[in-house]
Amino acid sequence: MLRVILHCDLDCFFAAVEMRDNPKLRNKPVIIGADPKKGKGRGVVSTCSYEGREFGIHSALPISQAYKLCPHGIYLRPNHKKYKQVSTQVMEIISNYSELFQQVSIDEAYLDISEKCENFQEATQIAESIREEVKDKIGVTLSIGCSSTKSIAKIASDHNKPDGICVVPPEEIKDFLKKMHITKIPGIGKKTKKYFYKEGIRIIGDLMEFSLHQLMKMFGKHGKWIWKVINGRDKRRVKEFDEGRKSISKERTFYEDTKNFDKILEKLEEINEKIHYMLVKEKISYRTITLKIRFEDFETYTRSKSISYPICNKETVLETILELYKEFSDNNKKIRLIGIKLSNFERTPKIKQATLLHYIN
Ligand code: TTP
Numbered sequence: 001m002l003r004v005i006l007h008c009d010l011d012c013f014f015a016a017v018e019m020r021d022n023p024k025l026r027n028k029p030v031i032i033g034a035d036p037k038k039g040k041g042r043g044v045v046s047t048c049s050y051e052g053r054e055f056g057i058h059s060a061l062p063i064s065q066a067y068k069l070c071p072h073g074i075y076l077r078p079n080h081k082k083y084k085q086v087s088t089q090v091m092e093i094i095s096n097y098s099e100l101f102q103q104v105s106i107d108e109a110y111l112d113i114s115e116k117c118e119n120f121q122e123a124t125q126i127a128e129s130i131r132e133e134v135k136d137k138i139g140v141t142l143s144i145g146c147s148s149t150k151s152i153a154k155i156a157s158d159h160n161k162p163d164g165i166c167v168v169p170p171e172e173i174k175d176f177l178k179k180m181h182i183t184k185i186p187g188i189g190k191k192t193k194k195y196f197y198k199e200g201i202r203i204i205g206d207l208m209e210f211s212l213h214q215l216m217k218m219f220g221k222h223g224k225w226i227w228k229v230i231n232g233r234d235k236r237r238v239k240e241f242d243e244g245r246k247s248i249s250k251e252r253t254f255y256e257d258t259k260n261f262d263k264i265l266e267k268l269e270e271i272n273e274k275i276h277y278m279l280v281k282e283k284i285s286y287r288t289i290t291l292k293i294r295f296e297d298f299e300t301y302t303r304s305k306s307i308s309y310p311i312c313n314k315e316t317v318l319e320t321i322l323e324l325y326k327e328f329s330d331n332n333k334k335i336r337l338i339g340i341k342l343s344n345f346e347r348t349p350k351i352k353q354a355t356l357l358h359y360i361n
């Protein structure tokens, strides 16, 4: 069956909202983030307009450095409440195009439109309609990637930014990817690329030389993921959080086994953050928190704690996980993998329109 997935991502989102609401800011380097205090400020850039990016400014850059690169820029503090409202409006429009909708951050969402179109030409028209509707009704632009898998759709949405659409039918995936830098693959970042460089791999085309078996031998689980992405075999579904789901878990393997507590804590915080994004959105609480830990010799343990009432609180999860971790802290072996699982779900019932009307009547 033809699979058609869109990935929609708003362009320089926070900055775009500010430019929409104040025409004087348009076409200027607008930087959203901490107060630069004439170059002495602390904190980082949240985002900046595309004009600002020409000066080398980007998300997460220290605000003091941004100020050095562009002292005449317009620096604004973020207005999260407003961005949240705009995001909700945009997501409502996007989600009207298919029931298979999954928001993954404040400004991005996947949409499975397989049932809504016969081919990629029709898919392009749907993407075009979404782009126009968001621009006309909300006044901000977005970019859309369209392909047969989530990962290629995501790479594609970044390809013709801003205000662009990029369609990659399955037979064109290899050509589309082959000259791109390996960090375009979700999961390969600044920190991990050095492991690939060591093997002489810089562009995705270099990775295409290897079989699944070879990639797994070189990079383990990551190798398998990479093979799936570059061969258009990433089968992850849109709307992973369906009603029947009983638990959520995430785990990470360290590139090098470690005993360094800061590194372990950093991973746990990262996993915890990711898990909670969806749980908070879907209004799901849990009662059981589980730590998973695997040592360098592959010996694996899980330790759980259940609470008598459902919660959804990432601070409590981190505290509990660290408490469970204490049992292993004196272990001399290095850690290979660490993970968190939350289970025993309880969903806050959504008030159905029909029930509400019934009540009013
Ligand atoms: P992104 O979609 O990563 O960035 P963007 O929308 O600003 O730019 P692009 O056109 O490249 O998509 O993130 C969405 C918003 O999230 C962004 O406008 C501000 C916020 N954000 C931060 O506050 N800090 C960060 O480090 C990042 C990456 C984003």
Ligand code: MG
Pocket: 009, 010, 011, 012, 013, 107
């Ligand atoms: Mg964006």
